[in-house]
Amino acid sequence: MQILRRMIARLAATAVTLVGVAVIVFVVIRVVPGNPIAMMLPPGATDADIQRLQELYGLDKSIPEQFLIWAGGVLQGDFGTSISLRQPVSELVLGRLPATLELSVMALVIAVALGGAMALTATLYRGTRVEGAIDVTGGMALSVPDFLWGLVLILLFGVLWPLFHISGRVSPSLGFEFQSNFYLWESFVRLRFDVWADIVAHMFMPALALAIPLAAIISQLLKQSLKETMHLDYVTLARTKGYSETSIITREALPNAILPTLTLVGVQFTFLIGGTVIVERLFSYEGLGNMAIDAVINRDLPLIQGIVILFALIFTVVNLVVDMTYAALNPRLRHA
Amino acid sequence: MSFLSIQDLTVRLRGKTPILRRVSIDVAAGEVRALVGESGAGKSMIGKSVLGTLPQALGITGGRIILDGEDLEQLSPRARRQRIGAKVALIPQDPLTALNPSRRVGPQITNRLVDILGWSRKAAEARALELLNEVHIPDPARVMRAYPHELSGGMRQRILIASAFAAEPKLIIADEPTTALDVTVQKQILRLIAEMQQRHGTALLFVTHDLGVVSKVCQTMSVLYSGMVVEDTKVRDFFASPGHPYSAALLVATPKYTDPDGSLTPVPEAVIRAVEEEVAAFDRRQEGAA
Ligand SMILES: Nc1ncnc2c1ncn2[C@@H]1O[C@H](COP(=O)(O)OP(=O)(O)OP(=O)(O)O)[C@@H](O)[C@H]1O
Ligand SMILES: [Mg+2]
Numbered sequence: 226m227q228i229l230r231r232m233i234a235r236l237a238a239t240a241v242t243l244v245g246v247a248v249i250v251f252v253v254i255r256v257v258p259g260n261p262i263a264m265m266l267p268p269g270a271t272d273a274d275i276q277r278l279q280e281l282y283g284l285d286k287s288i289p290e291q292f293l294i295w296a297g298g299v300l301q302g303d304f305g306t307s308i309s310l311r312q313p314v315s316e317l318v319l320g321r322l323p324a325t326l327e328l329s330v331m332a333l334v335i336a337v338a339l340g341g342a343m344a345l346t347a348t349l350y351r352g353t354r355v356e357g358a359i360d361v362t363g364g365m366a367l368s369v370p371d372f373l374w375g376l377v378l379i380l381l382f383g384v385l386w387p388l389f390h391i392s393g394r395v396s397p398s399l400g401f402e403f404q405s406n407f408y409l410w411e412s413f414v415r416l417r418f419d420v421w422a423d424i425v426a427h428m429f430m431p432a433l434a435l436a437i438p439l440a441a442i443i444s445q446l447l448k449q450s451l452k453e454t455m456h457l458d459y460v461t462l463a464r465t466k467g468y469s470e471t472s473i474i475t476r477e478a479l480p481n482a483i484l485p486t487l488t489l490v491g492v493q494f495t496f497l498i499g500g501t502v503i504v505e506r507l508f509s510y511e512g513l514g515n516m517a518i519d520a521v522i523n524r525d526l527p528l529i530q531g532i533v534i535l536f537a538l539i540f541t542v543v544n545l546v547v548d549m550t551y552a553a554l555n556p557r558l559r560h561a
Numbered sequence: 562m563s564f565l566s567i568q569d570l571t572v573r574l575r576g577k578t579p580i581l582r583r584v585s586i587d588v589a590a591g592e593v594r595a596l597v598g599e600s601g602a603g604k605s606m607i608g609k610s611v612l613g614t615l616p617q618a619l620g621i622t623g624g625r626i627i628l629d630g631e632d633l634e635q636l637s638p639r640a641r642r643q644r645i646g647a648k649v650a651l652i653p654q655d656p657l658t659a660l661n662p663s664r665r666v667g668p669q670i671t672n673r674l675v676d677i678l679g680w681s682r683k684a685a686e687a688r689a690l691e692l693l694n695e696v697h698i699p700d701p702a703r704v705m706r707a708y709p710h711e712l713s714g715g716m717r718q719r720i721l722i723a724s725a726f727a728a729e730p731k732l733i734i735a736d737e738p739t740t741a742l743d744v745t746v747q748k749q750i751l752r753l754i755a756e757m758q759q760r761h762g763t764a765l766l767f768v769t770h771d772l773g774v775v776s777k778v779c780q781t782m783s784v785l786y787s788g789m790v791v792e793d794t795k796v797r798d799f800f801a802s803p804g805h806p807y808s809a810a811l812l813v814a815t816p817k818y819t820d821p822d823g824s825l826t827p828v829p830e831a832v833i834r835a836v837e838e839e840v841a842a843f844d845r846r847q848e849g850a851a
Pocket of ligand 2: 604605606736
């Protein structure tokens with residue numbers, strides 16, 4: 226019951242957040258310089274042409290008026306029409322969302338696997354050179370941001386040893402007809418593992434670039450809390466029962482040490498999703514982030530709004546999921 | 562032949578500062594031996610040396626630990642762990658921290674039986690229920706499903722005692738198993754440990770500050786000072802005539818059972834100086850030999 230009440234409170238807070246984000250973005254992109262209509266018209270268009278299009282897109286009205294019109298549409302599921310692409314924003318944005326979700330989730334999986342493995346190995350070999358080496362590696366991983374890792378990876382595995390694709394989402398030469406935009410998922414479910422492998426080869430490097438800094442954060446935090454947990458009495462007691470060091474770490478220490486890491490991973494995952502904007506651009510990956518940059522360049526106001534709202538929605542959903550997982554994993558919270 | 566025979570055990574801090582100084586302690590099958598001494602004397606480190614849970618900074622630098630005829634330090638780490646898991650159990654000091662907070666109680670009792678000793682889950686659960694009954698826990702089936710934070714300190718210590726006896730170990734090491742509990746609960750737990758020990762015939766190495774407890778529960782005792790065994794005797798003889806001046810002072814220093822709040826006579830300066838001198842002489846001999 227307590228949990229239910231907390232969730233309702235959270236949902237209300239989420240709604241307020243989204244409205245706030247919508248207002249701020251709406252105003253900001255209208256007060257910064259740059260006219261979307263002027264950008265889409267060929268040079269030599271008359272003032273009358275501009276005027277006519279301004280009216281068509283409702284840009285001649287005052288900002289509060291524009292907002293009310295836009296908000297009225299949103300409530301009916303209409304996010305307006307993209308100025309540069311001339312398609313409904315909701316269609317465009319939802320079409321790109323799967324690409325970004327697949328990339329982010331893959332990056333998260335890589336980060337958790339890599340960071341978790343580093344933390345567990347460092348704990349198993351604590352006080353030895355192995356732990357030192359892992360610490361140094363983690364420090365390096367953290368001191369370089371994701372998009373620079375992207376460049377490094379392009380140079381290494383795109384140019385020097387071309388093991389992976391560095392551009393796009395899937396090889397067109399495969400001629401595979403997708404029925405959804407969840408390419409990775411769809412090819413897997415339809416058992417087309419050749420296509421699946423091709424998609425992974427496209428996604429792996431951008432995902433890895435996004436994952437490296439997060440892996441380092443996970444590794445450091447998890448190692449720290451594992452180390453603290455390893456001294457606790459119940460861990461020592463388990464040791465006297467005859468368990469190996471590895472099972473002590475994974476069975477006794479890990480479930481308790483993982484909680485603080487989990488909260489942080491939630492927050493950091495939203496940063497990672499933010500990182501997709503530049504990394505997608507870098508790898509010409511057709512996701513939301515790439516589209517966002519185009520939208521900004523073209524001053525495509527409705528599209529920018531749609532993308533930002535969607536990002537805000539993703540962030541709040543991620544936080545909600547983390548909270549619920551935390552409650553589910555912690556028996557003390559569950560009964561409180 | 563003793564079940565546990567610690568011979569000349571030396572433990573040092575980072576290979577230098579001695580923490581245990583050639584400690585020799587024997588525990589026969591079914592024997593209840595007390596390990597007494599002031600705080601910091603090294604009582605817990607003796608237990609940890611046997612169990613293989615010494616802090617990382619400490620290491621065994623000399624001596625032998627013979628368990629059931631096997632020299633533990635000669636075994637592979639894996640074999641050592643398995644011998645300890647099968648033959649020895651620990652009743653820890655603080656029941657509030659000795660249970661895993663994210664696990665239900667049941668699996669924490671049965672896990673050694675299932676994972677280490679290869680029992681079936683069913684048999685292990687039946688055994689756990691039986692043991693929880695033995696330690697007088699009402700509604701054991703419900704307790705098995707509870708999380709530790711739902712139970713009182715006394716309940717948790719009963720569970721840990723049940724867990725220690727579950728695999729019928731030959732030796733139980735109890736490291737001040739009542740000091741973390743309420744005074745009223747202390748007596749019950751103490752009586753329970755004595756009762757369980759007698760029923761199962763388990764040897765017990767009982768670490769305590771409390772000579773009153775020693776006189777009630779134990780048959781033999783080792784008195785420790787600064788990591789050195791200064792006296793190894795029968796409990797009856799100790800109370801009749803302690804063999805070492807430090808032991809004698811300790812006996813006077815301990816409040817009487819009949820008058821627990823009575824005045825505490827501190828160990829006299831002269832006795833401390835004498836025993837410190839013994840320790841220093843021991844260290845000089847060790848260095849001379851090295
Ligand atoms: N982790 C550690 N690192 C270094 N030295 C330690 C560590 N733990 C204990 N010691 C030292 O080992 C010595 C013996 O400690 P031990 O815990 O065995 O004492 P004790 O007799 O059990 O005392 P108490 O009655 O307070 O439990 C102490 O002098 C202590 O300073
Ligand atoms: Mg102690």
